[in-house]
Amino acid sequence: MYINGETRVCGLMGNPIAHTLSPLIHNTLAERMGHNLVYVPYPVAEDKVKEAVQGAFALDVQGMNVTVPYKSAVMPYLESIDSLAAKIGAVNTLVRGSTGYKGYNTDMEGLYRAMRSEGIQIEGEDVLLLGAGGAARAVAFLCAEKGAKTVRILNRSVEKAKQLAAEVNQTLETDSVIGMALEEYQKLPQKRFLAIQSTSVGLHPHTERAVISEKSFYDRIHTGFDLIYKPERTQFMAYTEDSGGRAYNGLKMLLYQAVIAYELWNNITIPEEEIQLLTIRLKEACVTDEK
Numbered sequence: 001m002y003i004n005g006e007t008r009v010c011g012l013m014g015n016p017i018a019h020t021l022s023p024l025i026h027n028t029l030a031e032r033m034g035h036n037l038v039y040v041p042y043p044v045a046e047d048k049v050k051e052a053v054q055g056a057f058a059l060d061v062q063g064m065n066v067t068v069p070y071k072s073a074v075m076p077y078l079e080s081i082d083s084l085a086a087k088i089g090a091v092n093t094l095v096r097g098s099t100g101y102k103g104y105n106t107d108m109e110g111l112y113r114a115m116r117s118e119g120i121q122i123e124g125e126d127v128l129l130l131g132a133g134g135a136a137r138a139v140a141f142l143c144a145e146k147g148a149k150t151v152r153i154l155n156r157s158v159e160k161a162k163q164l165a166a167e168v169n170q171t172l173e174t175d176s177v178i179g180m181a182l183e184e185y186q187k188l189p190q191k192r193f194l195a196i197q198s199t200s201v202g203l204h205p206h207t208e209r210a211v212i213s214e215k216s217f218y219d220r221i222h223t224g225f226d227l228i229y230k231p232e233r234t235q236f237m238a239y240t241e242d243s244g245g246r247a248y249n250g251l252k253m254l255l256y257q258a259v260i261a262y263e264l265w266n267n268i269t270i271p272e273e274e275i276q277l278l279t280i281r282l283k284e285a286c287v288t289d290e291k
């Protein structure tokens with residue numbers, strides 16, 4: 001990497017961010033695409049979100065990613081917000097405009113591209129969504145927006161599932177989203193669903209856990225997509241495969257949300273072969289990290 005007077009800076013704000021893989025993805029992209037651009041992590045204190053956004057703009061930072069816990073907190077300090085991100089109520093990417101940043105949510109489109117790259121369809125599917133937190137929220141909007149036939153949100157706190165379902169239905173003018181308690185899966189029709197695991201259960205270091213462990217649940221899944229990518233094969237994925245389903249982790253979602261952000265910042269399309277190469281590098285980094 002060669003830094004000179006014309007190097008453009010992009011970065012990530014969040015807290016904590018010490019284990020982020022985003023610098024690896026973006027700096028690899030900059031190197032591969034021959035861009036004079038560097039991507040750096042910015043840990044930001046909870047009471048400094050406004051200063052961070054305005055300070056980044058003042059310092060000519062070209063683009064920012066925003067991660068937990070600031071995806072909603074940054075929104076009041078933006079020049080404008082993409083309509084889909086506004087509906088979700090969360091942004092993860094800031095693109096520089098003339099007087100401030102415009103906020104986008106590339107998590108959602110990232111998940112969509114990751115699923116498509118694995119041949120997974122949302123259109124016309126009956127979806128089971130595990131979880132009703134921040135991550136599940138974007139997934140619920142994605143599934144309803146992309147034409148899932150039904151989206152059943154299953155959550156430990158049933159009220160949160162029902163509230164999220166009502167919000168998505170109202171915003172997107174549909175009635176396809178239903179909130180349920182976790183154990184209510186037993187009442188589901190005897191058929192196979194597309195399941196998306198959006199809770200934090202099973203995340204490293206508690207890798208032996210899954211939000212539901214009964215085989216009768218996994219017998220109802222044809223494809224299981226876990227948003228978690230550490231460990232590489234989660235317990236949810238193992239159960240899904242044991243019951244004959246196909247299972248995927250969240251690494252490609254992480255990759256594609258970054259690729260889309262990079263494309264927005266640089267007004268380009270990243271060629272598919274570069275994405276393949278990045279996938280290999282990311283997998284290597286995850287393996288090293290788990291050791």
Ligand code: ATR
Nearest residue numbers: 131132133134135136155156157160199200201211
């Ligand atoms: P994130 O931003 O990663 O989505 P979050 O907003 O805190 O994080 O949401 C965490 C999700 O994991 C929620 O759906 C949560 O269920 P509750 O709404 O009932 O809290 C779910 N979750 C976390 N720990 C859980 C556990 N031990 N069992 C079941 N669900 C759990």
